[in-house]
Amino acid sequence: MKMTNLELLHASMRAQLNAHGEPTEHQSFQSTHGAVDFECIFSTSPPGYKLSMTSRGTQKQPLSEFFLFDVSKEYGIAAYFKDYARLAKLLRTAGGTSGNSLDPNQFLTQLNSNTPVQATGARTPTLQQVLAMRRDVTEQKDKPYFSHWRTPNDRADGTPGKVTQENRQKTALISSAALAHSDRIGKSSCWSAVPTNADWRLLK
Secondary structure, eight states, X not given: OBOHHHXXXXXXXXXXXXXXXXXXXXXXXXEEETTEEEXXXXXXXXXXXXXXXEEOOOSSSOSOOEEEEEXXXXXXXXXXXXXXXXXHHHXXXXXXXXXXXXXXXXXXXXXXXXXXXXXXXXXXXXXXXXXXXXXXXXXXXXOOEEEEEEOOOOOTTSOOOOOOHHHHHHHHTTOHHHHHHHHHHTOEEEEESSOOOOOGGGOO
């Protein structure tokens, strides 16, 4: 299903440039489905567009649930949900569907309707907020602050090490430019558990 509001939102994100002339790559918003509220983040950094949805805990469902949707370059989300059973259970548990089965097309239609079409600074999450929400990012979950760049260790056979895909995934959430810089210098991003003043652009 084409998410027309995501397309409009992305157009607005592209027009919101930072001091380096780079577009906004993350926008957060809320989407309510029945009795369940989701915190959503639309991300356009590599390797592809993603929409994350994290449910708020409720009395009946105290633990939040995380869902991640691939968004095509044409802003489509497939109506086949790999986490269908878990999402359907969440909505039923919270009384969101009153026992009815989950209809992916209806769910996506509601999600599209709830998606804002204008990017704003207020809805631009910090890197730390993005990393906290994106449970699919597994590298050093307890370290959300960029620290420095490091040359990967050589392999056991003596050949040069390579930046891992897990590290590239985390670096990409800083920005596309940060990932391109990592690729250009051939170094991994290193992270800290406490806030730093490190600027990835000024380090090699």
